[in-house]
Every structure is written in structure tokens, then in C-alpha cells.
Amino acid sequence: MEENLDGAIARVFGGATPRGVAESAPSPAAEPEGSTKSLLDAASSALTRASEELRRAGDLLKRLQESERESASRGSSKRSSGVPR
Secondary structure (H helix, E strand, O other): OOOOHHHHHHHHHOOOOOOOOOOOOOOOOOOOOOOHHHHHHHHHHHHHHHHHHHHHHHHHHHHHHHHHHHHHHHHHHHHHOOOOO
16 A cells, blocks of 8 residues: 555556655644634634624514514404404
8 A cells, every 4th residue: 555645546547656755744734823812812702793693683583573473463453353455
């Protein structure tokens, strides 16, 4: 079994095994911009804002449901009063 994909492809399909690939060490993961604490602070702030927006959206949906119920109850009272539509 070959040590990397390029070597395996070269073995299966023929051709030269790439040189230098096996000798090179994998590059370290890139460091994120900023410190870990600043990234955690930014994530926490974003989650707080998202939570506030979801709460406001929930409040708006409740108001919409109440408005629909009121409209429906007004419509049913007109029908029961014998008023033609």
C-alpha cells in the first residue's frame, strides 16, 4: 500500500511516483486570526444577538396568531348574527 494518494494513483494507473511527497511533513493547521479568547467572545456575542432576534421573532409570531384569532372570532360573530357577506 502506498503512503499517499498520489503514490497510489501512480501505482494503479502507471507512471512515476511523485518525488518528495512522502518526505514532506504535513503542514501545521493554520492559526485562526486573533486569540482563542477573542474568538470565543465573538462567538458568544453572535449567539446572544441571535438569541435576542429569535425571541423577537417569537413575540411577533405570537402577536400574529392573536391577530388571526381576533379576526376569526369577528368573522364568526358576523356569520352568527345573520349579516349577509
